[in-house]
Amino acid sequence: MTTPATPPEPAGTTPVDWSAHAAVLFDLDGVITPTAEVHMRAWSEMFNAFLSEHRSEDTAGDWSAYTEADYFAHVDGKPRYDGVRDFLASRGIALPEGEATDSGAPDRAPTVKGLGNRKNDAFNAVLARDGVSAFPGSMALLDHLRDLGTPLAVVSSSANAPAVLEAAGLADRFETVVSGAVAEELGLPGKPAPDTFVHAATVLGADPGSAVVLEDAVSGVRAGAAGGFAVVVGVDRGAGAEVLTGAGATLVVADLAELVP
Numbered sequence: 001m002t003t004p005a006t007p008p009e010p011a012g013t014t015p016v017d018w019s020a021h022a023a024v025l026f027d028l029d030g031v032i033t034p035t036a037e038v039h040m041r042a043w044s045e046m047f048n049a050f051l052s053e054h055r056s057e058d059t060a061g062d063w064s065a066y067t068e069a070d071y072f073a074h075v076d077g078k079p080r081y082d083g084v085r086d087f088l089a090s091r092g093i094a095l096p097e098g099e100a101t102d103s104g105a106p107d108r109a110p111t112v113k114g115l116g117n118r119k120n121d122a123f124n125a126v127l128a129r130d131g132v133s134a135f136p137g138s139m140a141l142l143d144h145l146r147d148l149g150t151p152l153a154v155v156s157s158s159a160n161a162p163a164v165l166e167a168a169g170l171a172d173r174f175e176t177v178v179s180g181a182v183a184e185e186l187g188l189p190g191k192p193a194p195d196t197f198v199h200a201a202t203v204l205g206a207d208p209g210s211a212v213v214l215e216d217a218v219s220g221v222r223a224g225a226a227g228g229f230a231v232v233v234g235v236d237r238g239a240g241a242e243v244l245t246g247a248g249a250t251l252v253v254a255d256l257a258e259l260v261p
């Protein structure tokens with residue numbers, strides 16, 4: 001007896017039926033634009049400079065080099081100072097919180113906010129120097145959703161989200177942008193808490209059960225899953241498909257082009 005072949009998917013279908021959903025919420029860095037890479041490099045530059053500047057001091061904690069694995073485990077997708085705090089905690093390094101105006105300059109006593117600000121200067125220098133273009137597959141999906149008339153939002157932990165959207169020429173594509181700065185203003189806890197996604201869905205007049213979340217970071221996928229969203233697409237830009245699925249992604253793609261009919 002021969003096993004019947006699996007029937008091919010009809011042409012033009014994708015794993016998500018976009019017309020069946022009331023709203024689509026995009027993370028930005030690593031989902032729409034390749035800026036997760038810029039954040040990663042800026043974090044690495046800052047943390048490794050900090051660790052080598054202070055490693056010789058006889059203080060508690062693990063002062064070995066900061067790696068890409070540290071980024072994915074402790075920093076990716078979280079609001080700026082949460083990333084600093086969570087990485088330092090993973091190394092058993094305690095620093096004072098500091099002030100929002102701390103520069104993080106090497107000759108100053110380090111603080112959580114100072115280190116975050118130093119990383120932000122590195123990020124903005126690269127953005128100003130190199131500019132940014134969206135991933136072609138993400139542009140294709142945004143164009144498709146625009147044609148369908150689906151309400152769209154960006155939900156990003158980054159306070160730089162509006163500047164990145166502007167630099168990529170995408171500022172007019174979204175009905176609302178819930179950035180790290182907006183979350184702080186509204187007192188919403190950052191990813192992995194679901195609040196920023198739920199807030200964006202509410203602004204778009206959609207119930208989470210009828211909306212889609214697209215995320216590349218484990219913290220963001222966890223946020224989408226905790227919010228009860230209908231579909232949580234994990235975009236694997238390095239976190240790993242299994243890890244994203246384990247965090248609650250309902251499907252994982254390598255590029256958003258896979259989701260365009």
Ligand SMILES: O=P(O)(O)OC[C@H]1O[C@@H](O)[C@H](O)[C@@H](O)[C@@H]1O
Pocket residue numbers: 028029036039040075076077078079080083120123156157158159160161180217
């Ligand atoms: O420091 P910002 O620009 O406010 O961004 C905070 C975080 O924003 C997220 O979108 C990135 O994945 C993180 O890498 C980044 O640290």
